[in-house]
Amino acid sequence: MGRPKQFDPEAAVEQAMQVFWRQGYAATTPQDLVDALGIGKGSLYHAFGSKHALFELALRRYRDSQAVAVIELLGGEGPVKDRLRAALRMLVEMDLTDPDRRGCMAVNTAAELAGADEVAAELVRRMFDRTEEALRALVEEGRRSGEISPERDARAVGSMLLSTAVGLRLLARVAEGPERLALVVEATVDSL
Template structure:
């Protein structure tokens, strides 16, 4: 007799993240989650408490992955402006390379939930704050090194970069290719 397949909650959260990322929270049913995770709906509720609790875990997992990416740019030693180009192009190119054109789960969640759900709004704001903080650090370094204009404060330029990344994520869901997104990145960097 074969041993029953063991349930891996960590893998289940990652799988759920992909379902929510592709479909959104509202369009995802508990049955779809159970099917993707290859468990019964009862097991889904027993393991996670419900769809919403699983979404919170999935969004947290996605946030952790994004923070890892941000840490790379913060710790890299290349010129700041080059790193900012690399970051903007990474977000644009990775979104375009996704065959499902899901964009960014955080941006998608911000649009879907808005301020109607304070827990999601807080998580989204926290990541936006972290992204902006990394951009601010890179801009400030670039200003000290003379690579980035210093007549505008670093926080203002970082907010512009955050807005650019958010817009790139939205555009990636519809754009047929990289042309417009590359123009946006080039124009943004020219303003620095």
């Protein structure tokens, strides 16, 4: 009979997500992961196969735990522009209140690995697609309710809003305060 696992794999993926999110993929060493997870290298490789396989699990966990909040807010109740403003402000607040200024793990991964890691790029692409779809649906709803001009192309506006959200996440990593980001949020909502 084999030895029982000495750690919780779900908790280990959560810890790994925190490390990758803070440091990025390339800067994270197997020793960093071993230290954060509190397990030996053998256990790490036995449980997850490789650093990259663990990174994929961490990126999926990020998608399931972090990215969902914005989509839920966009799909909620109330005026369309208020929901959009609230979602963009939530992103800014999350980033500015994070003491490590980690930004968005998906955006960070796109910047770091998109040209070199097709698996990571595809995971990020699907996250962005999911967010863009929620934004497009919000614009469609706004067109039906009269909050947004029916002449506006919902798909194009959804893509613009995704680009704005990604840009906000990057700006927040270096912003000295919320002022510039608040201007971007208000200008974006007013442009609709």
